[in-house]
Amino acid sequence: MTEVAPFIGYVYPNETIIQWGVLIVIYPYLTGLVAGAFTVSSFYHVFGMQQFKPVARLALLTSLSVMIFVPAPLLLHLGHAERSYYSMITPHLTSAFAMFGFFAAFYTILLILEVWFVFRADNVKRAQNSTGLARIFYRAVTLWSDDVSPRARRIDAKWLLTLAIVGIPSAHGLHGYIGFVYGSLKARQWWESDLMPIIFLFSAIVSGIALLMVLYVLVSKLRRVVIDQACLKGLTYALWGFLMFTVILEGLEFANLVYKGKEGVEMIMEYVQGPLFWRYFVLQFGFGALLPVAIMGLMIAFNTRGRIFVIGATTSALLVLMNVLLMRWNVVIGGQEIAKTGKGLLTYPMPFWGHESIASASILLIIPFLLLWLLTRLFPPWVERSGKT
Amino acid sequence: MKNDKKKMERRQFLSSTGKALTGLGIAAGGGSLLAQDTQEAGSEGSKSFPTDDYDWTKHRWAYGIDATKCIGCLRCVEACKAENDVVGDAQHFRTWVERYVYLEGDEKVHVDSHADEQNIAASGSESEYRFDNRYKDKKVTKAFFVPKMCNHCAHPACVQVCPVGATFRAEDGTVLIDHDYCIGCRYCVQACPYGARFFMEEKGVSDKCTWCYHRITKGLMPACVEVCPTGTRVFGDLNDTSSPVSEFIRNNPVQVLKPESGNAPMCFYIGIDKDVS
Numbered sequence: 001m002t003e004v005a006p007f008i009g010y011v012y013p014n015e016t017i018i019q020w021g022v023l024i025v026i027y028p029y030l031t032g033l034v035a036g037a038f039t040v041s042s043f044y045h046v047f048g049m050q051q052f053k054p055v056a057r058l059a060l061l062t063s064l065s066v067m068i069f070v071p072a073p074l075l076l077h078l079g080h081a082e083r084s085y086y087s088m089i090t091p092h093l094t095s096a097f098a099m100f101g102f103f104a105a106f107y108t109i110l111l112i113l114e115v116w117f118v119f120r121a122d123n124v125k126r127a128q129n130s131t132g133l134a135r136i137f138y139r140a141v142t143l144w145s146d147d148v149s150p151r152a153r154r155i156d157a158k159w160l161l162t163l164a165i166v167g168i169p170s171a172h173g174l175h176g177y178i179g180f181v182y183g184s185l186k187a188r189q190w191w192e193s194d195l196m197p198i199i200f201l202f203s204a205i206v207s208g209i210a211l212l213m214v215l216y217v218l219v220s221k222l223r224r225v226v227i228d229q230a231c232l233k234g235l236t237y238a239l240w241g242f243l244m245f246t247v248i249l250e251g252l253e254f255a256n257l258v259y260k261g262k263e264g265v266e267m268i269m270e271y272v273q274g275p276l277f278w279r280y281f282v283l284q285f286g287f288g289a290l291l292p293v294a295i296m297g298l299m300i301a302f303n304t305r306g307r308i309f310v311i312g313a314t315t316s317a318l319l320v321l322m323n324v325l326l327m328r329w330n331v332v333i334g335g336q337e338i339a340k341t342g343k344g345l346l347t348y349p350m351p352f353w354g355h356e357s358i359a360s361a362s363i364l365l366i367i368p369f370l371l372l373w374l375l376t377r378l379f380p381p382w383v384e385r386s387g388k389t
Numbered sequence: 390m391k392n393d394k395k396k397m398e399r400r401q402f403l404s405s406t407g408k409a410l411t412g413l414g415i416a417a418g419g420g421s422l423l424a425q426d427t428q429e430a431g432s433e434g435s436k437s438f439p440t441d442d443y444d445w446t447k448h449r450w451a452y453g454i455d456a457t458k459c460i461g462c463l464r465c466v467e468a469c470k471a472e473n474d475v476v477g478d479a480q481h482f483r484t485w486v487e488r489y490v491y492l493e494g495d496e497k498v499h500v501d502s503h504a505d506e507q508n509i510a511a512s513g514s515e516s517e518y519r520f521d522n523r524y525k526d527k528k529v530t531k532a533f534f535v536p537k538m539c540n541h542c543a544h545p546a547c548v549q550v551c552p553v554g555a556t557f558r559a560e561d562g563t564v565l566i567d568h569d570y571c572i573g574c575r576y577c578v579q580a581c582p583y584g585a586r587f588f589m590e591e592k593g594v595s596d597k598c599t600w601c602y603h604r605i606t607k608g609l610m611p612a613c614v615e616v617c618p619t620g621t622r623v624f625g626d627l628n629d630t631s632s633p634v635s636e637f638i639r640n641n642p643v644q645v646l647k648p649e650s651g652n653a654p655m656c657f658y659i660g661i662d663k664d665v666s
Contacts, residue, residue, distance in 0.1 A: 002590050004480060012537075012584025013482045013504035019575040019588055079573015079593025086553040086572055097552035097576050186546060186650055187582040263666070340584050342666060343500055 003351060005337075009267070009344030018336045018348045022361040023073040028178045028200065029207070029328045030070050030368065035171040036208010037063040038111075040235070045118075045164040051234040055216050057118055057381030059208075062215060063171075064111045065372035071104055073364055076355055096181045103174045110170060114163040116141075117156050119379045121148050175204040182331060189264055189342075190335040195253045199327075202246040207324035209239045213317035215372075217310060223382070227310055236313045240296040243320060247289045250327070264342025271338050271345050280330050288323025292316035438560075443606040448561040450600060450655070452541070452611075453623035453637035457660035459534035461486055463503050463518040465613035465622060470516065472601060472612035477516035479504040481587045483598040484538040484613055488520055489664060493528035498664040535665050536621060538613070539564060539585040539598035540646065540654030547577035547586060547597075556595070562627075562655055563602055568594045582650045600624065 005018050037059045043049045044056035075081045084101070091098035124146045127138035176197040183196025193199075213235045220227045254272075258265065272280055295316045299309055333348045351357040437444045469484045470477060482504065490499040501508065503518035511521035524532075541564045548556050548564060555570035556577055571594035578586045578595055586597040601611035605624070609615070614622040625632030630639075634657075637643070643657035647666055658665075 010487075010500035010502070013479065013485050013502050014578075014584045014587040016480050016504070017588070019578050074574075077574070079575075079588065079590075079595075080571065083553070083570070083572040086555075086570065090553055092551050092554035094549045095552040095576065097550065097574060100552075181576075185550070185580055187580050336579075340582060341500070 003349040005346040005349055007339065007344050007346040009339065010341050011339035011344035011346055012341055015336075015339055015341075015346065018333070018346065020332055020336060021077075021348070021356040022333075022350055022358065023077045023356050023364070025325075025328045025332045026361050026364050027070065027073040027077075028175075028332070029325055030066050030073070030364070031175055031178055032200070032204030032207045032324060032328075033211050033368075034063050034067045034070060034107075034208070035175040035201070035204040036206065036210075037066065037212060038167055038171040039205050039208055040212045040238075042164055042168050043234070043238070045114075045160060046168065049234065051228075051230040054228045054231045054383050055212050055235070057383065058215060058219070058376070059212050060111070060115055060118060061375045061379065061381050062212065062372055063208075064108075064115055065375055066368040067104075067108050067111055068371060069364060069368045072367075073361075074100070076360065076364075096177065096184055099177060103170075103177060107167075107170050107174055110163060110167050114160065114167060115379070117160045117163065119381075120156055121153065122379070124148050172201055172204075176201045182335065187340055188335045188338070189257065189262060189268065190338050191331065193253050193256070195249055195256070196331075199246065199249050199253060202242060202249060203324050203327055206239060206242045206246050206320055209235055209242065210317035210320035210324070213239065213313055214321065217314045219376075219382075225382075229305060229309070232310065232313055236296055236309075236316070237300065239317065239320060240293065240300065243289060243293055243296075247285070247293065250285075250289075264338075267342055267345065268338055271334075275337065275345065275347065276330065276334060279326055280334070284323055284326040284330060288319055288326055292319045292323075440606060445559050445561040447628065449627040450541070450562045450605065451625065451627050451634045451638070452538075452600065452656045453634045453641075453643070454536050454656060454658050455621050455623070455637070455641075455660055456533055456535050456658060456665075458619040458621040459486065459536055460619055461488060461520050461534040462618065463520070464616045464618065465536060466503060466518050467516075468612040468616040469598070472604075473599070475596070476589065476591075479509050479515045481589070481596075483585075483596070484536060487535045487537060487665075489531075489533055489535065489662060490524055490529055491531040492524070493530050498662075499524075500664070531662075533660065533662065535658075535661055536613075537583065537585070537646075538656065539581075539600075540583055540652065540656040541598075541600060543653035543655060544651060546580040546582065546650070546652055550576045550580040552576065563600050563605075564597075565599055565602060566595060566597065568592065568596075571595055582647050582652065583654075 002017050004016050007016060040052065041056045041059035041063065043052040045060075075084060078084055087098050088101040088105075091102075120142060123138050123142045125148075127135055127142055127146065130138060179197030179200030182191040182200075183193050185191050213232065216232065216235070217227060257268065292315075295312050298304075299312045304312060337346045337348060339346060353359050439445060463486055466482065466484055466486060469475060469482075473483055475481055475483055485502050485504060487500055487502045492499065501520075503509075503512075503520060507523060508519065508521050509515055512519045541558075541562060543558075543562070545558055545564050548558055551557075552574060553570060553572055555568075555572070556564065556566045558564050573588070573593040573595070575588050575595060578588055581597075586595050588594075589596050601609070601613075604611060611622075611624055614624045623633045623637045625634035627635055627638075629635060638657055641659045643659055644661065645654040645657060647654075
């Protein structure tokens with residue numbers, strides 16, 4: 001069932017089965033999308049940036065939909081998923097992993113609370129305007145409270161702001177911590193970097209913004225409504241800025257590794273010039289980062305509008321989503337393809353079927369969006385703006 | 390035995406609970422509870438533990454490897470697999486042997502282990518090991534074998550990263566795994582700089598060398614030491630100044646693998662070259 005990784009040079013015998021596979025690539029990717037989507041929602045809910053209003057509630061639902069499935073790749077990966085709760089009843093506090101359960105549980109509750117407050121007034125209205133099962137459902141969702149008086153709404157707003165303010169450090173803490181999971185491991189030079197948590201954090205923000213751009217354009221097309229150009233432009237600016245920062249951080253990290261040239265760097269150089277060349281330099285850096293930076297930069301410089309802007313922005317966002325997925329892949333799988341001996345390279349054999357395979361990873365990438373679709377049907381997040389093109 | 394295991398789990402639980410409480414900064418009332426727990430665990434420790442006839446506070450195990458004596462016969466690897474019921478393939482080893490060869494006119498070292506495809510082909514089986522004769526037509530300038538295994542580090546990175554405390558460093562210095570508590574996340578496998586840990590797919594838990602804990606706690610030597618025909622492998626108690634390992638360390642300029650990792654290994658080597666890591 002477990003495939004042996006082909007290798008060149010000398011690798012430790014126990015290294016020939018790559019232990020963290022595609023599911024551990026998906027796990028930080030999903031977590032990053034959660035943190036990034038939450039950032040987009042905070043642009044409006046915390047910082048009051050009005051141009052992000054059309055996507056703020058969609059961003060929140062996206063964050064929740066993805067968050068629900070964040071533990072899934074980890075649980076699927078564990079040899080004994082039924083023992084996973086041990087990490088919460090007897091957490092070993094020197095382990096970065098020990099905190100995951102607490103962080104994830106706290107953050108999921110926070111997201112549910114925030115969604116509840118954001119949609120409360122709408123749900124009260126829906127409960128009042130519906131009959132039968134729908135009425136029972138929305139009444140239950142509002143916890144049988146129909147108080148939407150100005151005073152109650154003021155309390156809602158206060159809660160929302162507090163939750164969002166707590167949510168920003170939580171979301172980013174959760175993701176920075178995942179960077180720490182890798183960056184703190186001294187056994188692998190490819191991972192052992194102080195910049196790792198920061199890079200994970202910024203690439204998370206970038207992936208969330210990009211996801212919201214794609215989702216916003218997609219749902220606007222599906223719903224046949226006009227895309228709010230100010231909103232998309234705001235997202236594009238944010239993506240452009242954060243992306244440049246992320247690319248520079250990643251570049252600096254790589255430069256550091258090469259410049260310091262510690263023992264084993266020859267193997268790393270052989271790796272990046274060989275198997276990693278396409279998926280690191282060409283796809284991740286070239287197509288995934290530099291190309292969207294250039295496209296968005298040109299659109300900003302020439303103040304591109306209308307259809308071309310929408311196409312350019314969406315293309316850039318899709319490229320960035322690919323960039324971040326590749327970044328996760330190149331970190332998680334890349335780290336294990338460079339042998340701990342410093343004298344060999346392995347190749348990860350990804351199975352097509354099985355519990356840790358292309359199939360399971362694809363399902364885990366799709367399922368959150370099915371949940372998002374369901375949530376948008378139950379709690380429509382749409383905010384229409386009239387008159388703007 | 391079952392009772393002993395329970396005791397061990399309880400002790401671990403108390404220790405991790407203690408750490409958790411300290412970590413959370415629970416003061417005053419919680420503090421007295423913590424003190425009581427610690428005292429209880431401590432008093433257990435002063436009795437014979439973990440079994441009735443073995444007291445882990447009385448020992449400090451260590452391992453010595455004299456690479457100049459190793460002939461690469463691999464009896465140790467096979468004995469280990471048999472003694473510890475290690476999966477009989479070329480991907481799971483509690484101990485293994487590496488061969489380092491320098492050829493004339495070639496500055497680069499050639500390294501392989503018995504798990505290498507060519508060596509497996511030479512032995513004809515994934516569960517029987519030998520080194521092939523691939524260098525017979527080459528001019529070899531220097532060559533030696535290096536047995537490897539878990540270093541039972543004093544500051545083990547694998548123990549640090551275990552999210553549930555399933556792997557721990559016992560009072561006697563051995564790094565062990567509680568297979569009934571391991572969740573199978575494999576963070577420890579990643580954290581070990583020496584590649585000493587592996588994952589048992591069938592059992593869903595991590596595994597590694599225990600210095601044959603079931604043997605050493607009964608006064609026996611680890612299986613690999615027992616079968617080594619050349620005395621390459623040395624084992625003993627550092628608390629006993631006349632033990633083989635105490636003498637080995639006292640009488641030789643020993644070194645450890647990857648000291649820069651900060652793991653402070655407790656396997657001490659002599660006769661290894663700069664390329665061994």
